[in-house]
Amino acid sequence: xxxxxxxxxxxxxxxxxxxxxxxxxxxxxxxxxxxxxxxxxxxxxxxxxxxxxxxxxxxxxxxxxxxxxxxxxxxxxxxxxxxxxxxxxxxxxxxxxxxxxxxxxxxxxxxxxxxxxxxxxxxxxxxxxxxxxxxxxxxxxxxxxxxxxxxxxxxxxxxxxxxxxxxxxxxxxxxxxxxxxxxxxxxxxxxxxxxxxxxxxxxxxxxxxxxxxxxxxxxxxxxxxxxxxxxxxxxxxxxxxxxxxxxxxxxxxxxxxxxxxxxxxxxxxxxxxxxxxxxxxxxxxxxxxxxxxxxxxxxxxxxxxxxxxxxxxxxxxxxxxxxxxxxxxxxxxxxxxxxxxxxxxxxxxxxxxxxxxxxxxxxxxxxxxxxxxxxxxxxxxxxxxxxxxxxxxxxxxxxxxxxxxxxxxx
Amino acid sequence: xxxxxxxxxxxxxxxxxxxxxxxxxxxxxxxxxxxxxxxxxxxxxxxxxxxxxxxxxxxxxxxxxxxxxxxxxxxxxxxxxxxxxxxxxxxxxxxxxxxxxxxxxxxxxxxxxxxxxxxxxxxxxxxxxxxxxxxxxxxxxxxxxxxxxxxxxxxxxxxxxxxxxxxxxxxxxxxxxxxxxxxxxxxxxxxxxxxxxxxxxxxxxxxxxxxxxxxxxxxxxxxxxxxxxxxxxxxxxxxxxxxxxxxxxxxxx
Numbered sequence: 097x098x099x100x101x102x103x104x105x106x107x108x109x110x111x112x113x114x115x116x117x118x119x120x121x122x123x124x125x126x127x128x129x130x131x132x133x134x135x136x137x138x139x140x141x142x143x144x145x146x147x148x149x150x151x152x153x154x155x156x157x158x159x160x161x162x163x164x165x166x167x168x169x170x171x172x173x174x175x176x177x178x179x180x181x182x183x184x185x186x187x188x189x190x191x192x193x194x195x196x197x198x199x200x201x202x203x204x205x206x207x208x209x210x211x212x213x214x215x216x217x218x219x220x221x222x223x224x225x226x227x228x229x230x231x232x233x234x235x236x237x238x239x240x241x242x243x244x245x246x247x248x249x250x251x252x253x254x255x256x257x258x259x260x261x262x263x264x265x266x267x268x269x270x271x272x273x274x275x276x277x278x279x280x281x282x283x284x285x286x287x288x289x290x291x292x293x294x295x296x297x298x299x300x301x302x303x304x305x306x307x308x309x310x311x312x313x314x315x316x317x318x319x320x321x322x323x324x325x326x327x328x329x330x331x332x333x334x335x336x337x338x339x340x341x342x343x344x345x346x347x348x349x350x351x352x353x354x355x356x357x358x359x360x361x362x363x364x365x366x367x368x369x370x371x372x373x374x375x376x377x378x379x380x381x382x383x384x385x386x387x388x389x390x391x392x393x394x395x396x397x398x399x400x401x402x403x404x405x406x407x408x409x410x411x412x413x414x415x416x417x418x419x420x421x422x423x424x425x426x427x428x429x430x431x432x433x434x435x436x437x438x439x440x441x442x443x444x445x446x447x448x449x450x451x452x453x454x455x456x457x458x459x460x461x462x463x464x465x466x467x468x469x470x471x472x473x474x475x476x477x478x479x480x481x482x483x484x485x486x487x488x489x490x491x492x493x494x495x496x497x498x499x500x501x502x503x504x505x506x
Numbered sequence: 507x508x509x510x511x512x513x514x515x516x517x518x519x520x521x522x523x524x525x526x527x528x529x530x531x532x533x534x535x536x537x538x539x540x541x542x543x544x545x546x547x548x549x550x551x552x553x554x555x556x557x558x559x560x561x562x563x564x565x566x567x568x569x570x571x572x573x574x575x576x577x578x579x580x581x582x583x584x585x586x587x588x589x590x591x592x593x594x595x596x597x598x599x600x601x602x603x604x605x606x607x608x609x610x611x612x613x614x615x616x617x618x619x620x621x622x623x624x625x626x627x628x629x630x631x632x633x634x635x636x637x638x639x640x641x642x643x644x645x646x647x648x649x650x651x652x653x654x655x656x657x658x659x660x661x662x663x664x665x666x667x668x669x670x671x672x673x674x675x676x677x678x679x680x681x682x683x684x685x686x687x688x689x690x691x692x693x694x695x696x697x698x699x700x701x702x703x704x705x706x707x708x709x710x711x712x713x714x715x716x717x718x719x720x721x722x723x724x725x726x727x728x729x730x731x732x733x734x735x736x737x738x739x740x741x742x743x744x745x746x747x748x749x750x751x752x753x754x755x756x757x758x759x
Contacts, residue, residue: 246668264664264665264671264672265672266671266672267673357731379731379732381657381658391662391664394665
């Protein structure tokens, strides 16, 4: 088992870092590192893993090297970080990592990007057994949370809610055609969300044909004027509207009557662009900005409920980590105690060389072995039982101290 | 003895009927359907073996077989987490019909087959299989209408319910009808051949079944979409319910 340095317990986990919860962006941007830079930063403190994103930079180290890590981060920032750094150890550090990987520490609970970032940080460096174990558990927990809870499924923004609602009508959005009315930023964001799910931005309609063509060109669509809306409507599945017009740009009478497929309208303009009577038409669905925000509020509430389930999973994972860590200390201590006892027995038996017969020696070996086994049986059993509790390490340390095993293990 | 198999099937179906009410227990519900179906399959096998032929000759017996066919169709088409509400629509009536079958003696073993004629066996088996498919189509159509209404009303919990997409429901409804109509066609044909053999006149149930066939045939020709398709699928199912419950008495004597 690789260790950080002489005299350092290889089962101690240390975390030093800062995140969006306390540190303002002006400080966070001083310590944000790309994947390769973070790996290099971690190697200087090996064995360590550095997780650096726009919302956090954290150092996970094997061994109690809190001061080294804090000093390294302070040097990187170029100013004191005392007011924003958090320092956690052992189970607390593991729980923090598990919660981060599960998306529970993110700005939006359950966001999925962080799991990939944790994996990237883990794979970028050589790790010792402790860091390897805690990060593998964290990544497995992240996957488990996302498959066993719905924490990451619900949309957390208006544009992603619009895309999710469209998918509720059509299923896969791959190949679905979108008409974007208005060439503004918000509409473009909603359209981008749809495009990221496989929808095709077929038309962009705007009062200014040049603006329409410009935006349409970015998505591979066709720019049209507002006069051509009825024609475009016959050829699309989803309509996203976000103009600055003072009144309706689309009325219910503009929607083609004979259609064999649904039409999903998203109106994120204020004042509204789309006549509310569109919603009454057969096969037409209309969501305005208030409706979308209400859906987002509902799904965020659902995410919080799912987050509670995820927290339970994280605590279970910490328990598993604690048991494993305790076994790291207990098992070697038991082995060391037995070896020490056997060494004493062997030395004492050696003193009888030439003074007893072979039969007597064999008998003495058997008796002394039985005495040794009986003496060590109960302590061994109890130490193994203690390995399953928080006292395992304490028992191991006590045994090492009482029997003077520290020198032996060095 | 064979009736002992009725109880685990009923427990499985009954558990599913309740467990589908909550997303947290829907996986448990699916297992209830599977285990109940296995128990009922064993029941049917034992019935067939003991009767030496086709033991589902009576109205209650045919209900027993019909329940098994509906659950089989459901297991193929709809036994997935996103179709939890379909399970909630299908399983309670399944439980009810299964209990009715039991009360009518439809789950007991019979000494001999009342349908020695192959064409009658084919007629009953194929028509019931088709009706099971149409039943599931109606369930899917009902779910479509319910979800469509919630989307129209802009219900805020629509995403949290994790329902299947509307177009998936529409597609599955059509598929269930496409698969079931040929079965009904063959079943009707077998029935007509049997009638000709026996010189029996066509009774009202058979005319109603032909009307059902025409309705679903029209569905496949016209290929309606959206709400119209859902209403047609449910209308066809209503015809089946009427024919099975109101007119079956005369047909099975």
